[in-house]
Amino acid sequence: MPSKLLLYAWYGVLILLVISGIYYLHAYYYEYEAWETKDIIPWGLLVPSYVYFALASTGSSIINSLYTVFGYKGPNEGFEKIIKHGVWFSLITIIPAWTMIILDLGRPDHFLSMLTSFNIVSRIAWMGVLYSFFFLMLLIELVYFIRSEVNEKLKHWKALELAIAILVLFATIAVHSNLGEVFGSSTGVPAWYGPHVGAYFIASAVLIGSAWQLFFxxxxxxxKGGLSENLKEFFVKVYNKIFIIGIPVLAFFVIWNLIVAYYYPPAWEAYKHLLYGEFSKEFIIVEVIIGLIVTFIVAVYSYIKKNFLLTFINSIILIIVGYISKFDFIISGEIARLSFNxxxxxxxxxxxxxxxxxxxxDIGLPEKMMLVLAVSIWLILLTLGEQILPLERGEKPKKLFVFK
Amino acid sequence: MARYAMVIDIDRCLGCQACVAACIAENLNSDASELEFQPKQPFSVLSGLLGIPKEQVPPAEYFVKKAVEESDKYIDVDPEKAKTVAQEVVSKLWTRTEVFRIVGGKYPHVELMLYHRICQHCDNAPCVTVCPTHASFQREDGIVLVDPNKCILCGSCVTACPYAARQVNLLTKTIDKCTFCAHRVDKGLLPACVETCPAHVRIFGDLDDPNSEVSQIVKRHKAVPGTPHGPIRHTAARVYYLPSSNYIVDVEKVEEEKEKEAKLMTDQS
Incomplete structure (x- = not known):
């Protein structure tokens, strides 16, 4: 563990950021500037950010399923060692996604209508149901893993473990597909419209989720002072393989998004913004050259050379590129529908x-502060969980009654 | 059951904006409009939790004040710009329908059209399908409405609408759109914009009634739904436009015709 002082400083900074975010809540909801573009760009900064965290959470859950559903332990039984950390990351990373989407609602005080007046054919209505199911299943899975450390009967009840894991994977895929279709069914935004968004999101999620998991x-x-050589070897071998397979798959979807859009001018307008417009540097340099080409080369190189540091740096690049690409994909689609003549x-x-x-x-400061608020809350919860919960292999629960 | 529709005959439009003014007069803060859908004070719960006095909820005057403030910045430098800025800010208050004067091309190939933007009350309304709370709903007569008390302002209907027909009502902070003046239609009256139009540009009626003016025009003329150039998506829009014969003014062609006519006259004489 780092020194207590460092930890307190970390919490202190995060709490200050949360307070600043709360301070800006008033401006975010009441000032004219916060509302004037709401009907022009209805899904601004907070929606791409929500999508990003939802993908990080579900992507990490897909990686977890390699162990929980398919029984792959990885070199040096790496997955068995880190699985509880992975499940905890997936579970808690859905919180900032929720926070952001609730903050993005113009009338959160009408939220109860989601339950009392549920529209069965609305994709957004199902998001609430599926996220709740996803969260609940992950919670059950985490409790199962922790309890099985103290309960021999539970530890050997493999059928139950598999059943929970399959339900988690089912929930993960359902959340993904539905999230993709929220965009895919937007008839007013040609760049999003169609069935391809779900597949593009799943490919992105695997990369974002695995990169975050490795980094975290x-x-x-x-x-905690325990990053052993065995664990490094596990990360290098397994996560680089995921990157080596995942990056070309993502590239395939990016290329096909581009080709499909080329034959439909209103959708192509979005790619004009990405290729020659205001997002061109981000798309060509960051998303394509760095995000797809450089990261792929680095993944292959670090896999061959068994270089953990490079793998770690690569994961940071993928985390950043993942955010930028989702932001550009969503915002350029919205801008394209305005600009297409x-x-x-x-x-x-x-x-x-x-x-x-x-x-x-132009993104206003109050909106940016809402992002800071959600991310800070997430980081506090993530750190607290790592401190309180028994997430190491063989670690028995001491502090929380529910795990005893 | 009636199936209401509107026909917009662009050729007749003067661009006087009387329809926009009538819409504002009829609907903005009017007791007569949508009594059953009067929303609660925006953020009443949140305001209470955060201890924010209700007076801070922006009333109409706030935006008028804002318009004056913004336009004051330009009043000495560029009075025309000041006027535009003021109009822009105030127009955000109420945009259920708008008339745009679109000028394109280059002399002598000038293009001109008065485009009426309005909710299409589509039969297959994507905004109704995507709404998670049934806040957007369609009545049996086809009129698409929004119940502000159910609207969570998630923006999904805005991303679903291909006709730019929806916007945020800054007073209720919920989604707002044209209602075909449902409260008037229920009393057997015409929508305010239709009744006010001095040139009979907007024609409203029951599409299922073969004798209605709307049915007759849609049948007899080549009225197209959605936009003056036809639908954008297959949403079965129910606002029809009569394609204009005049919005392409090719001056060169006109001159050529005149010359030909003059030559013919000379030859004949």
Whole structure:
């Protein structure tokens, strides 16, 4: 463990950030600037951020399923060692996603309507149900893993373990597909419309989730002074393989998104913003060159050379690129629907173009502070869990009654 | 059961904006409008929890004040810009329908059109499908409405609408859109914009009634739903536009025709 002072400083900074976020709540909800672009870019900063954390959580859960469902322990039984950390990460990372999406609602005080007036054909209505199911199943899985350390009967009840794990994987895939279809069914945003978003999100989630898991678990073990060579070897061998397979799969979806859009001008408009417009540097340099090419080369190199440091750095790159790519994908789609001119009056007409274009997208400080608020709450919970919960292999619960 | 629809004859439009003014006069803060859907004070629960006095909830005057503040920045430098800024801020208050004067092309190939933006009350309304709380719903007569008391303002209907017909009502902080003046239609009256229009541009009626003016026009003329160029998505829009014969003004072509006519006249004489 790091010195207590460092830990207190960490908590202190996070609590200060939470307080600053709460301070900006008033401005976020009441000031005119916070509302004037709501009908132009309805899904601003907080929605891509929500998607990112949802993907990190579900992606990490897919990686966990390699061990929990398919029984793959990895070299040096690495998965068995880190599985509880992985489940904890998946469980708690859904919290910032929830926080952000609730903060993004204009009228959270009407939230009860989601239950009292449930629309069965609405994808967003199902998000609440599926996230709750996903969270509940992960919670059950974590409690099972912790309790089985003190309960021999439970430890050898493999059928139960598998049943829980399958339900978690089912919930993960259901959440993903539904999240993809929330965007895929947006008939007003041509760049998102279609069935491809779900598949693109799953491919992204595997990379984002595995990168976060590697980064998070390595930091935890480093802080606790136990990042052994065995564990490093496990990370290098398993996570690099995931990157080597996952990056080309993601590249496949990015290329096909691009090709499909090319044949449909309103969707291609979004890629014009990504290829030549305001997002071009982020898309070409960050997402394609760094995010797909460099990370792939580094993954292959560090796998061959068995270099943990490079693998660790690669995971940080994937974490950052993952956020930027989701932000650009979502925001460029929204901007494209405003900017697309169907060939002027003689050919066709885009009501959004007529109504809103030209438009400059500018994120206000209160909105940024909501992101800070959600992330700070997440980091506090993540750290607290690592301190309180018995997440090491063979570690018996001491502090919480429910695990005894 | 009636199936209401609207036809917009662009050729007749003067661009006087009387329809927009009538919409504001009829609906904004009017006791007559949507009595059954009067929402509670925005953020009443949240305001209570955070200890924020209710007076801080932005009333209409707040935006008017804001418009004055913003336009004051330009009043000495550029009075025209000041006017535009003020209009922009105030227009955010109420945008259920708008008329845009679109000018394109380059002289002598000038393009001009008055485009009426309004909710299409689609038969397959994607906004109704995506709404998680049934806040957006469709009546049996096809009119699509929003119940502000159920709206969580998630924005999904805004991303679903291909016609830019939805916006945030800054007073209720919920989604807002054209209602075809449902409260008037229920009393057998026409929507305010239709009744006010001096040139009979907007025609409203029952599409299922073969004798209604709307049915006759849709049948007899080549009225197209969605936009003046046809639908954007297959949502079965129920606002029809009569394609304009005049919105492409090719001056060169007109001159050529005139010359030909003049030549013909000379030859004949």
């Amino acid at each position: 678990v390595s930091i935890v073990y480093k802080a 169907y060939g002027g009056l003689t050919n066709n007409l885009n009501p959004y173009y007529v109504r809103f274009w030209p438009f400059d997208y």
